[in-house]
Structure formats: structure tokens, C-alpha cells
Amino acid sequence: MMYKFEKIVLLVLVLVLASCKTESKQALKTESISFTKEGNLAVISTEIDSIKANFDIEIAETDYETKTGLMYRKSMEKEQGMLFIQPTESLQYFYMKNTEIPLDIIYISQAQKIVSFQKNAKPFDENTLPSNAPAKYVLEINAGLSDQLGLQVGDSISFSRN
Secondary structure (H helix, E strand, O other), rough: OHHHHHHHHHHHHHHHHHHHHHHHHHHHHHHHOOOOOOEEEEEEEEOOOOEEEEEEEEOOHHHHHHHHOOOOOOOOOOOOOEEEEEEEEEEOOOOOOOOOOOOOEEEEEOOOEEEEEEEEEEOOOOOOOEOOOOOOEEEEEEEOHHHHOOOOOOEEEEEEEO
């Protein structure tokens, strides 16, 4: 049985910890994260074997980078994107939690062919956005760009690191 004093100490401790947790989340949200170019990516039309688009890319391949992605970013230039490199080719499930930028999410096979899209993903939406086909790579670009550039299932990508 706890004494009254121990209950008060426990309550104060819980309140202090809850307060710290709230402050650290707010600090993350206000922190500005800038784009770091780590490579180049081209999308190539399979129909006419020509480049449809070129992007400067950030590469996410560690567990932390993959989980964080484009969260907490205020904007992204038209020619920029983030390429996620997954450990294995499998069904992928992304969401827009803490992501402020509307995005087109492009799922790409291990053979570097586009297998599916999730277009115009809404900021902060926590619903899952599945690949609907096995994918090894995922490219996130500004919403509407995949239609603007005429990107299609079957187009291929080629990328290099800096």
C-alpha cells in the first residue's frame, strides 16, 4: 500500500515526464529540415527510350531515414525527390503522418520499373498507401508531377549517388 507522499511524488513524476514528451514533439515540428542532394535519378520512357524527367534525390535507406522520410518538411522543389531503398522487394505500405507536402508516391520494382502510383497523397493522412505490387524502391515527388510528366507503369528509372 502506497503512502500519500509516495502517491504525490509519483503523480508529479508522471506530469513532468508528460510535459517533457510534449515539448520534444513540438520542437521536432518547428525544426526546419533542408534538402540534401545525395544523387540523381532519371525516369525513362519504355515506349520511346527517352528521358521523361530528372530529379535531384535524397536517399533514405537506413531504418531512421526510411521512417522519417519527408516528415516535417515545409516544401520541396519541383526537380527534387526522395528515393527510398528497401532491404528487399516486397509489398510496401507508406503513409503521410507528419508530412506537410502533398506527394505522388511511385513504387518501383527491383528491376527498376515503375509498378504503381499513389497520386496526390494528402498531408498528415495516416491511411496506408499500398504499392499493390512488390517494390524495392519508392520515389516521392511533389503531388501532380507524375501526371504532368506523363510517368506511367512500366517506365524505368536509373539513379546514381553523388
